[in-house]
Amino acid sequence: MIDCGEGTQTRFARCGLSMKRVGHIFISHAHADHCLGLPGLICTMSLLGRTSQLHIHAPQELESYLQAAMKLFCPNLEFEVIFHAVDTTKHQLVFEDRSIEVWSLPLRHRVPCCGYMFHEKPGQRHILRDIIDMYEIPVSQISNIKAGMDWTLPDGTTIPNERLTTPPSPTRSFAYCSDTTPLPSLVPMIKGVNLLFHEATFDQANEFRARQTFHSTTTEAAQIAHDAEVGQLIIGHYSSRMRDEAQMLAEAQQIFPNTILADEGQRINI
Amino acid sequence: MIDCGEGTQTRFARCGLSMKRVGHIFISHAHADHCLGLPGLICTMSLLGRTSQLHIHAPQELESYLQAAMKLFCPNLEFEVIFHAVDTTKHQLVFEDRSIEVWSLPLRHRVPCCGYMFHEKPGQRHILRDIIDMYEIPVSQISNIKAGMDWTLPDGTTIPNERLTTPPSPTRSFAYCSDTTPLPSLVPMIKGVNLLFHEATFDQANEFRARQTFHSTTTEAAQIAHDAEVGQLIIGHYSSRMRDEAQMLAEAQQIFPNTILADEGQRINI
Numbered sequence: 352m353i354d355c356g357e358g359t360q361t362r363f364a365r366c367g368l369s370m371k372r373v374g375h376i377f378i379s380h381a382h383a384d385h386c387l388g389l390p391g392l393i394c395t396m397s398l399l400g401r402t403s404q405l406h407i408h409a410p411q412e413l414e415s416y417l418q419a420a421m422k423l424f425c426p427n428l429e430f431e432v433i434f435h436a437v438d439t440t441k442h443q444l445v446f447e448d449r450s451i452e453v454w455s456l457p458l459r460h461r462v463p464c465c466g467y468m469f470h471e472k473p474g475q476r477h478i479l480r481d482i483i484d485m486y487e488i489p490v491s492q493i494s495n496i497k498a499g500m501d502w503t504l505p506d507g508t509t510i511p512n513e514r515l516t517t518p519p520s521p522t523r524s525f526a527y528c529s530d531t532t533p534l535p536s537l538v539p540m541i542k543g544v545n546l547l548f549h550e551a552t553f554d555q556a557n558e559f560r561a562r563q564t565f566h567s568t569t570t571e572a573a574q575i576a577h578d579a580e581v582g583q584l585i586i587g588h589y590s591s592r593m594r595d596e597a598q599m600l601a602e603a604q605q606i607f608p609n610t611i612l613a614d615e616g617q618r619i620n621i
Numbered sequence: 622m623i624d625c626g627e628g629t630q631t632r633f634a635r636c637g638l639s640m641k642r643v644g645h646i647f648i649s650h651a652h653a654d655h656c657l658g659l660p661g662l663i664c665t666m667s668l669l670g671r672t673s674q675l676h677i678h679a680p681q682e683l684e685s686y687l688q689a690a691m692k693l694f695c696p697n698l699e700f701e702v703i704f705h706a707v708d709t710t711k712h713q714l715v716f717e718d719r720s721i722e723v724w725s726l727p728l729r730h731r732v733p734c735c736g737y738m739f740h741e742k743p744g745q746r747h748i749l750r751d752i753i754d755m756y757e758i759p760v761s762q763i764s765n766i767k768a769g770m771d772w773t774l775p776d777g778t779t780i781p782n783e784r785l786t787t788p789p790s791p792t793r794s795f796a797y798c799s800d801t802t803p804l805p806s807l808v809p810m811i812k813g814v815n816l817l818f819h820e821a822t823f824d825q826a827n828e829f830r831a832r833q834t835f836h837s838t839t840t841e842a843a844q845i846a847h848d849a850e851v852g853q854l855i856i857g858h859y860s861s862r863m864r865d866e867a868q869m870l871a872e873a874q875q876i877f878p879n880t881i882l883a884d885e886g887q888r889i890n891i
Contacts, residue, residue: 357661358628383664383694387657391627394653412693419689423682424653 352376353467353527359388360395366616370396371403375446377453378409379529380439380464386413390420393432397425404431408445408453410463411436439465442540447472456540458531460565466528468541476516486510523621526581529588532562533571538579545621547576548613551586554599560590569599573606587613622646623737623797629658630665636886640666641673645716647723648679649799650709650734656683660690663702667695674701678715678723680733681706709735712810717742726810728801730835736798738811746786756780793891796851799858802832803841808849815891817846818883821856824869830860839869843876857883 352373363370370392378386386409396405407417414434421432437445437455440463446453449472456466475497483493488502496502502510526541529550541547551573552566561568567575569586576584584607586599593599596612603610611619622643633640640662648656656679666675677687684704691702707715707725710733716723719742726736745767753763758772766772772780796811799820811817821843822836831838837845839856846854854877856869863869866882873880881889 357658358631361628381693383661387661387694388627391653391657416689416693419686423651423686424657 354379354385354529355388355392356384357387357391360392362616370399371401373405374403375406375408375453377437377445377467377527378407378413379458379466379527380460380462381410381412381416382460382462382530385530389417390424393421393428394425397428397430401430404433406433406435406446408435408437410439410465412463437465439463450474454540456526456528456537457534458528458537459534460530460532464530466526466531466537468524468526468544470524471522473522474519476512476519478516479514482515486515488515525621528575530566532565533567533575535575535578537575541575541579541581543580543582545582546585546619547579547581547583548585548587549575550588551599551603552588552590552593554593554595555602557590557592560592566590569602570606573603573610576607576610582609583619584610585613585619586610624649624655624799625658625662626654627657627661630662632886640669641671643675644673645676645678645723647707647715647737647797648677648683649728649736649797650730650732651680651682651686652730652732652800655800659687660694663691663698664695667698667700671700674703676703676705676716678705678707680709680735682733707735709733724810726796726798726807727804728798728807729804730800730802734800736796736801736807738794738796738814740794741792743792744789746782746789748786749784752785756785758785795891798845800836802835803837803845805845805848807845811845811849811851813850813852815852816855816889817849817851817853818855818857819845820858821869821873822858822860822863824863824865825872827860827862830862836860839872840876843873843880846877846880852879853889854880855883855889856880 355376440457441455442457443455444452445455451472452470454468456468458464458466476499478493478496486502486504488496496515499512501512502515524544525546526544527548528537531550549572550567551569553561553568555568555570558568572586573584586603589596600610600612625646710727711725712727713725714722715725721742722740724738726738728734728736746769748763748766756772756774758766766785769782771782772785794814795816796814797818798807801820819842820837821839823831823838825838825840828838842856843854856873859866870880870882
């Protein structure tokens with residue numbers, strides 16, 4: 352999960368999602384609208400009987416607040432909450448498991464802030480069932496074949512792996528950049544991601560407000576998406592001053608046509 | 622305002638209420654569902670340009686959390702947040718102004734906890750315009766007459782105040798008791814209030830759960846209302862285990878017929 356604003360716990364039920372499946376939460380920065388939901392989420396996880404660890408990756412500033420909140424509201428947790436301080440000034444690996452890598456993306460906001468990039472790791476090659484059967488390759492060897500191994504027949508002939516398998520499915524990637532002034536330095540880090548969420552707090556007419564508050568405009572977000580040649584851009588984090596989201600979308604699409612507006616409860620296939 | 626759960630700030634807009642009009646917040650106890658909305662509310666008040674003081678009356682436990690939250694999320698407030706520690710073991714006056722008194726109501730829960738009783742102060746007597754005109758009482762004397770003064774005519778005759786005025790409107794009172802085991806000691810403190818909110822976390826069949834968790838049942842809440850001879854009882858704070866609110870209402874009404882169910886956004890005239 353990325354960020355956790357006030358009321359997040361109630362959205363799980365509304366969206367039909369399970370809190371149990373959340374193992375890692377990545378927090379961009381210690382502003383109220385990005386992390387006030389953490390104590391309530393942790394309390395509710397506890398009420399629901401959670402026992403597995405919860406990892407929170409966030410700027411160091413958040414740790415003392417989170418500890419004060421947990422001490423008061425849920426002093427007897429049955430599960431561990433493990434805080435990982437993220438250096439928001441560096442582009443580095445902050446988490447990986449068998450299937451993904453998560454990288455920090457240094458952002459520029461009024462407080463220490465970073466985005467996160469999620470990279471799926473390449474999967475295994477897909478075996479060609481008919482060919483496997485034809486060469487009578489035993490089941491015990493299938494995982495080696497999937498991993499790229501060639502096969503040698505009894506007569507010594509080598510069948511190259513490319514004849515036994517097809518390449519793994521393409522990997523997917525998602526970058527989340529909020530809150531930030533537009534940063535050209537992001538472009539090489541997020542080059543070619545399938546989906547980019549980039550904040551667009553203001554329309555272009557309010558560029559001066561964006562500068563004052565360390566936010567981005569629609570046009571600026573779209574320019575980053577264009578320069579980074581991403582697959583799709585999703586904009587959001589609109590200021591309450593912005594009344595016309597359709598106009599914000601149109602502005603972004605002028606620069607980067609494959610842009611959509613973020614909406615609560617929305618699901619996007621990558 | 623009484624208590625401030627997560628998401629309270631969004632309810633203001635939804636209910637068409639203004640945060641500006643909130644001067645005092647009374648917190649019953651430092652459990653997440655009763656106070657996690659405070660930091661977000663304070664941040665949003667700040668964004669909306671508040672300059673007037675905000676008073677928070679709460680058990681002492683809450684202060685260090687609130688300070689940690691404000692230090693992180695809104696370090697440069699343009700208004701003062703003044704914390705008043707409430708002794709939850711005492712029934713005493715915690716606030717008064719020209720029109721109301723607020724008294725603490727000691728409750729028994731898993732952590733220090735108190736309810737609050739709001740007593741309207743008696744208003745002034747209502748002048749009888751025709752009589753005032755008849756005796757040619759000058760405007761400068763009206764406030765004295767409203768305050769109960771008699772009037773002396775030029776010939777020395779005294780007109781008693783009861784002939785010049787009618788009694789003030791009846792005062793109204795509201796008591797809020799949540800979260801708590803049922804406490805007969807509350808009865809004399811809330812005797813005859815117009816409206817009582819009393820938690821009823823469980824139905825009577827779950828009395829054992831109520832005892833385990835220091836909560837009340839429908840029947841127990843209704844018994845308190847009956848014994849205190851209140852005008853109306855409103856029950857709420859239902860456990861998520863409780864699926865049939867109509868049945869909970871029926872249980873309470875068996876003991877105290879003038880019971881209603883609390884509902885989000887509900888307005889009740891006293």
